[in-house]
Amino acid sequence: MRAVAIALATLLGSSINAAAAQDASVVIETGDVDRFYRIYDAAGGHPRADTLQRDYLDQGSEGLQRLARLRNVTGQSIADAITKRPEMYVQARDCGDVLPRVRERLAVALGRLQQAYPQMRSAPITIAVGRGKPVGVGSRESGVQIGLEALCANPWMNPDVEDRFVRVAVHEYAHVQQVVAFSEAEGVTVLAAALEEGAAEFVTELTTGAVSYAYMAGLVSGREASIETAFAADMDKTELSDWLYNSTPDKPADLGYWVGYRIVKAYYQQADDKQQALADIFEMRDPKAFLARSGWRPGTALGQ
Incomplete structure (x- = not known):
């Protein structure tokens, strides 16, 4: 996974109608995932709560900071979740391999949305690691945050993990457009x-x-x-x-x-x-x- 934010327009391949998304400037941020797993690996899969707080959350993207505030994600809550469900964090690493393709498909979907709704409100989409929930959060004020480990752990929503990521992210992005929550x-x-x-x-x-x-x-x-x-x-x-x-x-x-x-x-x-x-x-x-x-x-x- 690349730890960079990519503008949707740059993701469009030659087989995609670029006019449908040429003005889409939504940023998809996955750097928090890479940072989490560096900390996770350095601790042998059992990072301390204070390390997670200091080196992961406190150094996180704006989207991760918002997720932490909105849904009580702390170093301690993540450490507790790792202890309780260690397999969830192992699974999430492999599940995250779909993110490059998810980026491409989100570019197309949100390009279509902008074409259908020219006044589309742009907001960042942050994919990060949390405490096992929420799966996703989206609002006009806070943009979109997707919990990698939570979404990966819920195949009942959609057995196809790539479809699951794309469609949950678009669902939450639709909430960004809604005038009233x-x-x-x-x-x-x-x-x-x-x-x-x-x-x-x-x-x-x-x-x-x-x-x-x-x-x-x-x-x-x-x-x-x-x-x-x-x-x-x-x-x-x-x-x-x-x-x-x-x-x-x-x-x-x-x-x-x-x-x-x-x-x-x-x-x-x-x-x-x-x-x-x-x-x-x-x-x-x-x-x-x-x-x-x-x-x-x-x-x-x-x-x-």
Whole structure:
């Protein structure tokens, strides 16, 4: 892995339409991964908490610093995670071999996003090593941070590790574009949170060809209408745990992501002006009004 930040435009090969991403200036930073494994190797796979804090976190990229602040990543928490799950950090080193190809594919996907949404907000994508979670974080203020070891350790999301990296990164990058982060507000409703996450899933499909949660199609198959009917009954609730942020490796869930994706896709498909529709998705401020304009109902048929 190269410990440098690369502008997306420089990654485009001759077989890719450079016009689709010529203005994309997103930086993908992986230097923190290289620094972590230098420290890790020097300590025989058991670095001390103070060493991780001083030589890894305190010397880290701006993205790693943000991740540490947002999700309580400390030298001690990483050392504890290494002790508890040493195999996760061994696996992450091999998993990281896909990053050069991930860079190339992200260049294409985000180039497509910029073409579809010319006002795309640029923010860095940092891939670093943390404490086993989170898998990914994305926001308008903080850019995107991906936990290498966490994403590598969650094959249930998508068995193809390269696809997993690309699509999770694009999902989080979509959050950077959203004017309102509903999930961070007090008293957020199931509908608002589902539309926030569903919009990110739709944008991932629009730019990469598939959503980030690959398991979802099998999970909902044959139950689509009943799931959406139950969602419609719960969408004004402020207790999210039945619909969002409730997946585990043993029990994948997060069905609110899927319903939100379906509502957003319905809105986009019925729109004559696709560029304006995408702007409406990112600039959504009133979830109920957006839902009404989407034409979605439980069991609504959508095109591909």
